[in-house]
Amino acid sequence: MPFTCAAVLALTLACVAAPAPAFARAKKVKNPAVNVTTVLPPAVMAGLARAHVPLSSVSVVVEKIGDRTPILALNAGKPMMPASTMKLVTTYAGLSILGPDYRWRTSAFADGTMDAGGVLHGNLYIQGTGDPKLVPEELIDLVQKIRKSGINGIDGALVLDKRFFDVSTRDLPPFDDDTTAPYNVGPDPLLYAFKSLSFALSPSPDGTVAIDVQPALAQLQIANQLRATNGPCRGDLTAVTPTVTAMPNGIVDATFSGDFPVRCGDRTVNVAVLDHTAFFAGGFLALWQQSGGTFSGTTREGAVPVTAKQVAVHQGPVLSDIVRDINKFSNNTMARNLFLTIGAAISKPPATPEKSVDAIDTFMHRSALPTEYLQLENGSGLSRDEHIPAISMADLLQSANASPVAQVFVDSLPIAGVDGTMRNRLTGQPVNGNAHIKTGTLRDVRAIAGYVASSDGTSYVVVSFINDPHAEAARAAHDALLEWVYQGPSVSMSDISDASRAKPRKNPHPRGAH
Missing domain, CATH: 3.50.80.20 (D-Ala-D-Ala carboxypeptidase C, peptidase S13)
Structure with missing residues (x-):
C-alpha cells in the first residue's frame, strides 16, 4: 500500500487520497551494501555520561521506514526490559487479531x-x-x-x-x-x-x-x-x-x-x-x-x-479508541484486559496468560516477526519478567507501519510535546510535534519506541532501552536521540562499523512465568 501524501506525521495532515501507513515508506535497497554504526551521537553520549549509565546498559536501533537494516545499532539483539513500550506488542497484536472495530x-x-x-x-x-x-x-x-x-x-x-x-x-x-x-x-x-x-x-x-x-x-x-x-x-x-x-x-x-x-x-x-x-x-x-x-x-x-x-x-x-487510551496514557490495567481478551478470542474463554502468549506468538510468526527472545507476562510492561530486544521491537514497528492497521496504531502513540506521556517533553525543540513515541518507565528502566519524521521528510523507526540503576537520570539521552533523528541522521564513513546486523545473543533467561 503506497504512501500517497507528503512524508509527515499522520496526525499533522489528513490525506485525501487512498489510505496509507502513517509514516512514509523508504524504498527498500536492492542488494544493499549497508553499514551499521555503533557510535552514538555526541549529545546522546553526553546524556548517558551525566547519568553515569554505561553503554553496556543501553540498547539502540534506528532504521529508515521500509528498510530493516539499521543505520544505528548498539546492543540491538540483547533482551531488555522494555517497561511500558511492551504495550506496543499487545496493541499491535490486538488490532491485527481482533480488528480495530472490535x-x-x-x-x-x-x-x-x-x-x-x-x-x-x-x-x-x-x-x-x-x-x-x-x-x-x-x-x-x-x-x-x-x-x-x-x-x-x-x-x-x-x-x-x-x-x-x-x-x-x-x-x-x-x-x-x-x-x-x-x-x-x-x-x-x-x-x-x-x-x-x-x-x-x-x-x-x-x-x-x-x-x-x-x-x-x-x-x-x-x-x-x-x-x-x-x-x-x-x-x-x-x-x-x-x-x-x-x-x-x-x-x-x-x-x-x-x-x-x-x-x-x-x-x-x-x-x-x-x-x-x-x-x-x-x-x-x-x-x-x-x-x-x-x-x-x-x-x-x-x-x-x-x-x-x-x-x-x-x-x-471500539478497540481503536481503547488502544489510543492504552498507548497515549500508558494504562496498565486496560492493556492487561486487552492482553487476556486476545487469548480468549483465539482459544475461547476462560482467558489465561498462556493462551494470550500463544496467540501473540502465532501472530508474530505469521507476520515474520522474531519471538525467540520475546518474553511476555501480562502484556503491559509492568513486569520484571517481560523482555524484548530493541531490534525485535524495531521489526514490529516496521511491520505495524506497513500493516492494514497502520493509521490506527500510529495515531495511538503519544506525540512529542503535544499529548499523552510525551506532552511535556521536547516542547521547545524542533522535534516537537514530529515524533510519535511510546515511553516506558520502571525503577531502573527507561524506554522509548516509535516513529520520527525528520526535517528532510525521511521517516525513521527509533527504539532505545536503558536498563540500569541510573536509568531515571538518563531521560535527556533519549531526548537527545530523538532530536538527532529529527535533524536527519547521516552516517559518516569514519563512524561505520561492520555491515551486518547485530546478532542476538542466546537468551540466558527462560520465558517469564504466566
Missing part, C-alpha cells in the same frame, strides 16, 4: 418473574467479557437499558458472572508496595472505572474543604474532617490521602483528616480500593439507585443459568 459486550440477564410494578422477583445477572473502559459514562447505558426492559426493582440477588477470565488471573500480587496505586490494579472481566476512586478536594477561605468523588459507590461513605488553613503550602500534603476502611457491615469508610492550606489549591487523589467484585457491585448499584431503581437483595458471583433471559447488552468503545 467491541466488548457487557450483558444483563433476568431469572425470575416480574410483578405489575416492574419488580423482579429473582436474580439479575451481569456478565462481563473484560471491557477495559467500563466507566460510569458507559455503565449507565447498561443500567438504562435494563430499566427500559421494564425492570424497576430487584428483590433477588445481583449476581456477577466473571467466567470470561480464568480465576488464576485474580488476586495477583501488586508490582510494588504501593498497593493503592491505580497502576497496580489487575485485570478483571467486570473491570469498572479501573477499580479506583478519584477524590477532588477544594479548600475554601471559610475553613471548609469540599470533597467530590467519582465514581459513586453505593456502599461508600466519606468522613470529612479536613480543616482549610491559611498557612503556606509546604511539603507532602498528607491530608489529601484518605484512610479507606471496609467495615464489617459492608460499608466502605473513606476518612480525610488534617490541615489543608488554602494556598495549595484544588487537589485530586486517585486511590484503588476494594476487590473487583465489591467495586463493580457498588458502582452498578449506585447508578441503579440514581436512575430510580430499587434493590433489596444481596450481591455475589455466579454463572448465568441457561433459563435466564437476556434483557440488555452494552457494547463498549
Whole structure:
C-alpha cells in the first residue's frame, strides 16, 4: 500500500487520497551494501555520561521506514526490559487479531418473574467479557437499558458472572508496595472505572474543604474532617490521602483528616480500593439507585443459568479508541484486559496468560516477526519478567507501519510535546510535534519506541532501552536521540562499523512465568 501524501506525521495532515501507513515508506535497497554504526551521537553520549549509565546498559536501533537494516545499532539483539513500550506488542497484536472495530459486550440477564410494578422477583445477572473502559459514562447505558426492559426493582440477588477470565488471573500480587496505586490494579472481566476512586478536594477561605468523588459507590461513605488553613503550602500534603476502611457491615469508610492550606489549591487523589467484585457491585448499584431503581437483595458471583433471559447488552468503545487510551496514557490495567481478551478470542474463554502468549506468538510468526527472545507476562510492561530486544521491537514497528492497521496504531502513540506521556517533553525543540513515541518507565528502566519524521521528510523507526540503576537520570539521552533523528541522521564513513546486523545473543533467561 503506497504512501500517497507528503512524508509527515499522520496526525499533522489528513490525506485525501487512498489510505496509507502513517509514516512514509523508504524504498527498500536492492542488494544493499549497508553499514551499521555503533557510535552514538555526541549529545546522546553526553546524556548517558551525566547519568553515569554505561553503554553496556543501553540498547539502540534506528532504521529508515521500509528498510530493516539499521543505520544505528548498539546492543540491538540483547533482551531488555522494555517497561511500558511492551504495550506496543499487545496493541499491535490486538488490532491485527481482533480488528480495530472490535467491541466488548457487557450483558444483563433476568431469572425470575416480574410483578405489575416492574419488580423482579429473582436474580439479575451481569456478565462481563473484560471491557477495559467500563466507566460510569458507559455503565449507565447498561443500567438504562435494563430499566427500559421494564425492570424497576430487584428483590433477588445481583449476581456477577466473571467466567470470561480464568480465576488464576485474580488476586495477583501488586508490582510494588504501593498497593493503592491505580497502576497496580489487575485485570478483571467486570473491570469498572479501573477499580479506583478519584477524590477532588477544594479548600475554601471559610475553613471548609469540599470533597467530590467519582465514581459513586453505593456502599461508600466519606468522613470529612479536613480543616482549610491559611498557612503556606509546604511539603507532602498528607491530608489529601484518605484512610479507606471496609467495615464489617459492608460499608466502605473513606476518612480525610488534617490541615489543608488554602494556598495549595484544588487537589485530586486517585486511590484503588476494594476487590473487583465489591467495586463493580457498588458502582452498578449506585447508578441503579440514581436512575430510580430499587434493590433489596444481596450481591455475589455466579454463572448465568441457561433459563435466564437476556434483557440488555452494552457494547463498549471500539478497540481503536481503547488502544489510543492504552498507548497515549500508558494504562496498565486496560492493556492487561486487552492482553487476556486476545487469548480468549483465539482459544475461547476462560482467558489465561498462556493462551494470550500463544496467540501473540502465532501472530508474530505469521507476520515474520522474531519471538525467540520475546518474553511476555501480562502484556503491559509492568513486569520484571517481560523482555524484548530493541531490534525485535524495531521489526514490529516496521511491520505495524506497513500493516492494514497502520493509521490506527500510529495515531495511538503519544506525540512529542503535544499529548499523552510525551506532552511535556521536547516542547521547545524542533522535534516537537514530529515524533510519535511510546515511553516506558520502571525503577531502573527507561524506554522509548516509535516513529520520527525528520526535517528532510525521511521517516525513521527509533527504539532505545536503558536498563540500569541510573536509568531515571538518563531521560535527556533519549531526548537527545530523538532530536538527532529529527535533524536527519547521516552516517559518516569514519563512524561505520561492520555491515551486518547485530546478532542476538542466546537468551540466558527462560520465558517469564504466566
